[in-house]
């Protein structure tokens with residue numbers, strides 16, 4: 194039976210609707226398809242344990258997915274023009290897919306991450322592990338997730354030691370008036386102000402030039418960073434092993450990207466991150482003694498603190514806890530302190 198003009202029009206518009214619906218469906222399927230390559234941001238490249246942690250993750254994921262999931266590392270914070278404190282926001286907004294990042298660099302966006310920067314909270318590696326592997330670590334991962342990024346595993350940058358170009362530092366008074374490069378949240382300003390120093394917030398990209406020209410007198414970084422970046426070559430002749438804090442690394446994926454992976458691939462990405470993190474933590478801890486020897490051989494004067502000297506630094510920085518515990522969260526700080534007190538050694 195031939196269609197009336199009205200029926201014909203209705204059919205046409207229905208067909209159009211179906212076509213439109215199918216194309217919407219199709220494009221959403223297409224957008225949920227995996228990318229050819231995922232960007233992975235790091236600050237430090239492959240010469241450092243940090244970069245090696247990212248390399249390992251990429252390698253394991255490629256291998257275990259039979260080449261279906263490919264990730265490419267962009268080091269030196271290049272995806273955020275060198276400003277490492279923007280890495281977390283860039284991941285959240287979808288500009289960066291994944292990262293292996295330091296708790297220091299993400300602390301401006303995730304206040305809970307300042308926990309690790311509380312001076313002298315963690316006396317040894319067992320203390321770091323007690324926090325990251327326990328309830329406090331879980332609470333921190335939840336806080337990261339709530340802010341738009343899915344954390345998968347922990348890695349390690351290391352205990353941060355203090356270097357400078359001017360003098361031996363073995364008591365707070367030695368820091369008086371020294372210009373110290375710091376990065377991350379204002380917590381570091383508070384710590385170094387409490388010690389009488391003159392802290393300046395600066396990216397890693399700007400740090401070495403500033404040390405070279407003498408714009409700053411000192412800096413703090415793990416021994417591996419001091420060694421590989423050859424910080425001794427820019428006049429940093431004095432190194433104090435004060436272990437005042439350590440920054441764990443976090444392997445993470447932007448939530449938007451995470452939700453596009455199948456549950457099986459999410460599990461694959463996570464297990465690979467856990468394995469890469471464990472591998473890197475063990476490796477970087479095992480290399481430490483040798484690294485310190487190398488640094489000493491280059492003529493850097495290394496100072497170890499007696500218990501009394503150490504206590505003087507602890508005492509001088511107590512005020513940082515008063516200011517920052519409310520910002521980090523009283524419960525989280527208590528949980529972490531308890532984990533440290535009950536750690537197995």
Ligand code: X2X
Nearest residue numbers: 236295297376396397414
């Ligand atoms: O900038 C630093 O000091 C570094 C490389 O250790 C971090 O990204 C926190």
